[in-house]
Amino acid sequence: MSAGTxxxxxxAAAAALVTVGLVATGALYAAVGSMAAPATAATxxxxxxxxxxxxxxxxGCSSCHGLDLxxxxxxxxxxxxxxxxxxSLLGVGAAAVDFxxxxxxxxxxxxxxxxxxxxSSYNDEEVAALAAYVASFAPGPAIPSEQDLDFKxxxxxxxxxxxxxxxxxxxxxxxxxxxxxxxxxxxxxxPKSPRHIWEAMLTGxxxxxxxxxxxxxxxxxxxxxxxxxxxxxxPNPGGAPLGRVGPVSEGLLMWTIGLGALIACTVxxxxxAR
Amino acid sequence: xxxxxRAAATTTTWIDDRIGAGKWLKKNLRKVFPDxxxxxxxxxxxxxxxxLLLTGVYLTLFFNPSMKEVVYNGSxxxxxxxxxxxxxxxxxxxxxxxxxGLLVRQIHHWAALLFVSxxxxxxxxxxxxxxxxxxxxxxxxxxxxxxxxxxxEGFAGYSLPDDLLSGTGLRIAQGIVLAIPLVGSYVSTFLxxxxxxxxxxxxxxxxxxxxxxxxxxxxxLTAHLLLVWYQKHTQFPGPGxxxxxxxxxxxxxxxxxxxGGFFFIxxxxxxxxxxxxxxxxxxxxxxxxxxxxxxGSQPDWYIGWLDGAVRVMxxxxxxxxxxxxxLNILVPxxxxxxxxxxxxxxxxxxxxxxxGDRREHHLLDRPRNAxxxxxxxxxxxxxxxxxxxxxxxxxxxxxxxxxxxxxxWTIRVLxxxxxxxxxxITRRACLGLxxxxxDKLLHGRETGIIQRLPSGAYQEVHAPLTDDAxxxxxxxxxxxxxxxxxxxxxxxxxxxxxxxxxxARRLSKFYFEQRVTPPxxxxxxxxxxxxxxxxxxxxxxxxxxxxx
Numbered sequence: 051m052s053a054g055t056x057x058x059x060x061x062a063a064a065a066a067l068v069t070v071g072l073v074a075t076g077a078l079y080a081a082v083g084s085m086a087a088p089a090t091a092a093t094x095x096x097x098x099x100x101x102x103x104x105x106x107x108x109x110g111c112s113s114c115h116g117l118d119l120x121x122x123x124x125x126x127x128x129x130x131x132x133x134x135x136x137x138s139l140l141g142v143g144a145a146a147v148d149f150x151x152x153x154x155x156x157x158x159x160x161x162x163x164x165x166x167x168x169x170s171s172y173n174d175e176e177v178a179a180l181a182a183y184v185a186s187f188a189p190g191p192a193i194p195s196e197q198d199l200d201f202k203x204x205x206x207x208x209x210x211x212x213x214x215x216x217x218x219x220x221x222x223x224x225x226x227x228x229x230x231x232x233x234x235x236x237x238x239x240x241p242k243s244p245r246h247i248w249e250a251m252l253t254g255x256x257x258x259x260x261x262x263x264x265x266x267x268x269x270x271x272x273x274x275x276x277x278x279x280x281x282x283x284x285p286n287p288g289g290a291p292l293g294r295v296g297p298v299s300e301g302l303l304m305w306t307i308g309l310g311a312l313i314a315c316t317v318x319x320x321x322x323a324r
Numbered sequence: 325x326x327x328x329x330r331a332a333a334t335t336t337t338w339i340d341d342r343i344g345a346g347k348w349l350k351k352n353l354r355k356v357f358p359d360x361x362x363x364x365x366x367x368x369x370x371x372x373x374x375x376l377l378l379t380g381v382y383l384t385l386f387f388n389p390s391m392k393e394v395v396y397n398g399s400x401x402x403x404x405x406x407x408x409x410x411x412x413x414x415x416x417x418x419x420x421x422x423x424x425g426l427l428v429r430q431i432h433h434w435a436a437l438l439f440v441s442x443x444x445x446x447x448x449x450x451x452x453x454x455x456x457x458x459x460x461x462x463x464x465x466x467x468x469x470x471x472x473x474x475x476x477e478g479f480a481g482y483s484l485p486d487d488l489l490s491g492t493g494l495r496i497a498q499g500i501v502l503a504i505p506l507v508g509s510y511v512s513t514f515l516x517x518x519x520x521x522x523x524x525x526x527x528x529x530x531x532x533x534x535x536x537x538x539x540x541x542x543x544x545l546t547a548h549l550l551l552v553w554y555q556k557h558t559q560f561p562g563p564g565x566x567x568x569x570x571x572x573x574x575x576x577x578x579x580x581x582x583x584g585g586f587f588f589i590x591x592x593x594x595x596x597x598x599x600x601x602x603x604x605x606x607x608x609x610x611x612x613x614x615x616x617x618x619x620g621s622q623p624d625w626y627i628g629w630l631d632g633a634v635r636v637m638x639x640x641x642x643x644x645x646x647x648x649x650x651l652n653i654l655v656p657x658x659x660x661x662x663x664x665x666x667x668x669x670x671x672x673x674x675x676x677x678x679x680g681d682r683r684e685h686h687l688l689d690r691p692r693n694a695x696x697x698x699x700x701x702x703x704x705x706x707x708x709x710x711x712x713x714x715x716x717x718x719x720x721x722x723x724x725x726x727x728x729x730x731x732x733w734t735i736r737v738l739x740x741x742x743x744x745x746x747x748x749i750t751r752r753a754c755l756g757l758x759x760x761x762x763d764k765l766l767h768g769r770e771t772g773i774i775q776r777l778p779s780g781a782y783q784e785v786h787a788p789l790t791d792d793a794x795x796x797x798x799x800x801x802x803x804x805x806x807x808x809x810x811x812x813x814x815x816x817x818x819x820x821x822x823x824x825x826x827x828a829r830r831l832s833k834f835y836f837e838q839r840v841t842p843p844x845x846x847x848x849x850x851x852x853x854x855x856x857x858x859x860x861x862x863x864x865x866x867x868x869x870x871x872x
Contacts, residue, residue, distance in 0.1 A: 163727070207405045214488065214610045218618040223488065223609050228619025229718040233727035236619065280402055281608065287420070288430055288602030296489065296618075298716045300603050301625025304437040308597055309445065312368050312438075313361070315589050319582055320361030 103183025106176055110157050115139050119187050142253065143190020144181035149249035152177045163233035164256060191252045199244045201272040201279070209277030212270050216261065224294035225278050230257055241282035244275045357579055358559035358572035362449045367583060368442035371590040372435045373545065379432040380534065386422050388414035389484065389530035391523040400607050408486070408611035411526045415485040415606055430598035436481060437603075438594060440474050440626040447471060451671070451701050454689035454803070455558045458682070461672040463551040466544055468669045473541050475626050480533035482604075482624050486526055489604070491612025492621045495520065496631070503653035521614065558688050561799030563791045567686045620718055629708055632715030633660055636735050656711075664704075677828045678835040680808045690796070692761075693803035695754035696835040702750040703743040710739050751838065758840035761797045764789060765843050766851035800842040808832040 108117065114136030116122050121138035139147075150156040154168035172180065181193060214223065220236035222228045227238035234257050239247060251271055254260035266274070292299040340346040357363075390410040396403045398413075399420040408416075418425035447467060450456055456464035479497070483490040498520045502508040517524030556570050565571045573579060609618065623631050633656035640651040667674075675697060676682075691698040713720070714735045721728040768786035775785050789797070808829050811821050843851070 206402050210402050210610060211406060214616045214618070218488075218616065220619050222620050223618035226620075227722060229721035229728045231727075232729050233721075233725070235722055235725075277402065284402075286602050286605070288426055288605055289598075289600045291602050291605070294605070294608065295719055296620045297604070297622045297624045298620070298628070298719050300601075301437060301628065303597070303601060304434065305441055305625070308434070308438055308593065309368075309441050311593050312442070312590060313365070313445075315586070315593075316361040316364035316368075319364060319586060320359055 099179045099182035100186050102176075103179035103181070103186075106172070106180050107183050110171070111136075111139075111180070114158070119184065139184050139187070141188040141190045142184065144185040144193045145191035145249040146253040146255070147181040147184045148177055148193045149246055149253060149255060151180055153243075153246055155255070164235065167237060191249075194245055194248045194252075198268060199248060199272070199275070201244065201276040204269065204272040204276040206273070206276055206280055208270070209273030209275070210281075212266065212274050213277050216266065217274065220258075222295065224281055226294050239278055239282075241279045244279065247275050247278060353574070353576035355553075355575045356570045356572045357557050357575060358565075358570055360560055362453075363557065364586060365442055365446040365449055367586055368590055369439055369446055370545070370549075371587045372439040372442060372594065373541070374587070375435045375591055375594060376432060376439060377538070379428050379435065380538075382428050383418065383432060384534055386414060386418045386425060387411070387484070387530075389527050391486070391521070391526050396611075403607065403610065406611060409526065411484060411486040412606070412611045415487070419607060427595075427598060430601075430603050431595055432481075433603045434598045434601075435594050436478050437624060437626075438590075440471075440478055443471050443474055444626075448701070448705075452691045452698060453558070453560075454685065454694055454697065456672045457685040458672075458676065459555055459684050460551070460558075461676075463548060463555070464672050465669055466548050466551070468665065470541065470544050470548060472665060473537055473544070477533065477537040477541065478624055479627055480529050480537065482627075483529055484526060484533060485604075485606045486612050487604075487606040488609040488612050488616055488618055489606075489621060491521065491614070492617055493623055493627075494525070494612075495614065496634075500653055500657040503650040503657065505649060505654070506647075521612070556686065558686050560688050561690070561796055561802070563795040565687060565795070567684065567802070570686070620722075622716065622719075625712075628715035629712040630657055630661060630715075632711040632713065632717070632735075633657065635717055636711065636714045636732055636739065638736075664708075667704075674831070675835075678808075678831040679805050680828065680832065681805070685802075687799060687802055689803045690799065692754040692757040693800045695751045695758070695838065698754050699747045699751035703747040706746040707739065707743045710735055710742065755838060755840055758800060758842075761800060762840060762843055765794070765797050765848050768851065769793070798842070800840075804839070804842055805832075805836045806839070807836045 114122055115138070116136070119139040122135045147156075151172055152170050152174070154170045155165045157171060158165050159168060160166075170177065185192070213225075217225070217239075220228055220230065221239055222236075225239035225241075228236050230236060236257070248271055250258060251261040251266060251274070252263070261271075263271075292303060336346070388410045392410050393407055394410055394413050396406050396408055396413055396416065398404070398416055400416055403416065415429075418429055420426070450464065450467065479493070483494050483497075498512055498516065501512045501515065504511060512520065515525065515528075516522045517528075557572075559565050559570060559572065562571070610616070622628065634653060637652050637656040640655075642649040642651060678696075689697075714732070717728055717731045717735070720726065721731055768788050771785045771787045773785040774782050776782055808825075810825075810829055813821055815821060
C-alpha cells in the first residue's frame with residue numbers, strides 16, 4: 051500500500067478539492083469580471099468641477115442622500131416627517147447623476163409612486179459639477195462621449211430587433227411607454243436626447259433594469275438609439291397614428307366616430323321618409 | 325315606343341319567358357317594409373360584410389400564408405435584413421409595395437371592426453325591442469351564431485399577418501386551449517401541428533379565415549335575411565299598426581333607393597376612415613418571435629372583453645393528481661363566455677317560459693314596457709362593459725396615471741356590485757316611465773299653461789294626446805303580462821295538481837310581479853274628457869291640438 055492512496059481517499063480530501071475548485075472559480079470570475087468592466091471604472095474626473103459640485107451637492111442633495119453619499123435609510127426618518135430618505139450614491143457614476151438631474155427627476159419635486167420627469171433645476175455646468183463630485187467618491191458608469199453617441203453607422207434593423215427584445219415589453223413597440231404595477235410606469239421615450247437613453251440603459255433608473263455594456267454592448271446601444279430616433283420621426287403612411295398604442299384607440303375610434311357617423315346617417319335616412 | 329324602350333321590353337320578355345321571374349318580382353318588389361332608423365343597424369353590418377368580401381379578395385391576390393422563413397429586403401428600411409415568415413413579408417409588401425395595398429388592408433381591417441360593432445348594436449336593438457319573440461326565435465339563434473362567427477373570423481384575420489401583436493394574440497389563444505381540462509395539450513398540439521408556434525398554423529388559419537368561416541357566414545347570413553323576408557319585418561307600435569299588418573313603404577322604389585344609397589354611405593365612411601387613420605401598423609410591431617412582446621398588447625375591440633375577463637380573474641390554480649386545473653384561464657376565457665353565449669341563445673325561450681305566451685309578435689315592445697327584460701339586458705351590458713374596460717386597464721392606468729392594480733380591484737368589486745344595481749335602477753326607471761305614460765293617457769299631456777281658478781288656486785292645463793302618441797302608449801297593453809298563477813292545489817276530483825310548472829311560475833313572478841297596469845278604454849275616455857274641459861276653459865277649443 052503506497053502512502054498516497056489512503057490520503058487521496060480520505061473524506062477531507064473531497065472537501066479540500068471542492069474548496070480549491072470554488073476559490074479558483076471565484077478568482078477566475080473576479081478576473082474576467084474586472085476585465086469586462088474597465089469601461090465603467092475608468093471615469094476621468096476633472097478636479098475643477100469637484101469643488102463646485104460639492105457645494106451644490108450639500109445644498110441640494112445631501113438631505114436625502116447623506117453628506118457621505120451613503121444614503122439615508124428609511125428607518126432613520128421620523129414617522130411623522132417627510133419621507134426624505136434616499137439611496138446611496140456610492141458607485142452610481144456620473145451617468146446616473148446626469149440622467150436623474152438633467153431630466154428633472156432629481157431633486158424630487160413630489161413623492162409618489164414614481165419620480166417624474168420635469169424641468170431640470172440645474173444648468174448644464176451645474177449638472178456636470180454634481181456628476182463629477184458624485185463620481186469622485188467611487189467609480190461608476192460615465193457620461194457618454196460624443197463618439198459613444200454617434201449612431202450614424204449603427205445598424206437600424208438590428209436596433210429594431212434589440213428594441214423589440216429588450217425595450218418594447220415596457221415602453222411599447224413605438225416607445226410610447228406603458229403601465230407597470232402599482233401606479234408605476236415606463237415613460238414614453240423621448241428621441242430628443244440620445245444621451246439620456248444611453249444613460250438610462252447603463253444605469254437602470256427606478257423600475258428599469260440595468261443594460262450594462264456586457265449585456266447590450268455600445269454598438270447595440272447605438273443601434274437601439276438609432277431605431278428609436280428613426281421610428282419617432284417616421285411618417286405614418288396609413289394616416290393619423292392614433293397614439294401608436296395598439297387596437298384600443300382603433301376600437302374607440304370605430305365605436306365613436308365610425309359607428310356614430312353611420313347611426314347619424316340612419317337617423318337621417320329614417321327621418322326623410324316622413 | 326322608343327328604340328330603347330323596345331329593346332328593354334324585348335330583353336325583359338326574353339328573360340321572363342325563360343325563368344318566369346316577372347310575376348314573382350311584381351309581387352315582391354311591392355313588399356312593404358316598416359321604417360325606423362334602428363332597422364338600418366343590421367344593414368350597416370351587411371354592407372361592411374360586402375366590403376370585407378371585396379377587399380378580402382384583393383388581399384388574397386398578394387398575401388402568402390406561409391410560415392417559411394425569409395429575409396426581408398423591401399421598401400421598409402427599419403426591417404431590412406430581418407428574418408420573418410412569408411406571411412409577414414407579404415403583408416409588408418401589401419402595405420408598402422402593392423398599389424393601393426395599404427388602403428385596401430386598412431379598409432379591410434376598419435370594416436371588420438365596424439362589422440362586429442354594427443352586429444352588436446343590431447343585436448341590442450333586437451333584444452331591447454323584443455324582436456326575438458315568436459316566430460323569430462330561430463332567427464335570433466342564427467344571429468347569435470353569426471355574432472360568434474364574426475368574432476372568430478375577426479380574430480383569425482387579426483392573427484394572419486404574423487406580426488408581433490398577432491403572434492402574441494395567438495399565444496394567448498393557445499394558452500386558453502391549453503387550459504381546457506384533460507385534453508388541452510392534445511388539442512393544442514393538434515391545432516398547431518406540434519409545439520407553438522410551429523409552421524402549420526398560419527396556412528390552416530388562412531383556409532379557415534378565407535374559406536370556412538366566410539362560407540358559413542354567407543350561408544347563415546342568407547338564411548337570416550330570407551327569414552326576415554319570409555316572416556316580414558317587425559314594426560314599432562303606432563296608429564294603424566297591428567300584429568297582423570306591416571305599415572311602411574314598398575321595397576321598390578323606396579327601399580331599393582334607400583338601401584342602395586346607404587351602401588354607398590357605409591362604404592364612403594369606411595374608406596374615409598381608412599384613408600385618414602392608421603389601423604394595425606404591422607411594420608411598427610415587427611415580425612413575431614415568441615421571445616418578444618410589446619407593452620399594451622391588446623386584441624381588437626371585440627376580443628377585448630375576453631382579454632379583460634382574463635385580466636381581472638384572480639390567479640387561481642388547482643393541482644389535482646399532478647395535473648393543473650388553470651381556473652385563472654378556464655373561468656374567464658371559456659366558462660364565462662360559454663355561459664354568456666348560452667344564455668344569449670336561449671333567451672327567447674327563457675322569456676317565453678315567464679310569459680307563458682304562445683302568440684306571434686310582430687309589433688315591437690317599447691323597452692320600458694318590458695321592464696324586467698330591459699333591466700336584464702342593461703345588467704348584462706354593464707357586466708360586458710366592465711370586463712371590456714378591464715381589457716384596456718394598462719392604457720387606462722397610463723392615460724390617467726392610475727395604479728393598474730387599483731383598476732383591477734375596482735373592476736373586480738364592480739363586477740359583483742354594479743350589475744344588480746343596474747338591474748334595479750333600470751327596472752325602476754322603466755316602471756316610472758310606464759307610470760308617466762299612464763298619467764299621460766289618463767290626464768292628457770302637460771301644456772305648460774298655468775291656470776288660475778276663481779278660488780285663487782293654480783293648476784296646470786292638460787291637453788289630449790295625439791293619435792300617434794296614444795297608439796304608442798297604448799301598445800303597453802300588448803306587452804302587459806301578469807305572473808302565471810298556480811292552479812288550485814287539488815282539483816275537483818281531489819287529485820293533487822302536478823308540481824310541474826313551478827319553475828315557470830317562479831320565473832314569471834320574477835318578471836311580472838312588479839308591473840304597471842295600462843289603463844282601460846273607459847278610464848282613458850274619462851281622463852281625456854277632463855283634459856278637454858281643462859283646455860276649453862283657458863282657450864277656445866282647437867287652439868292647442870297638436871302635441872307630442
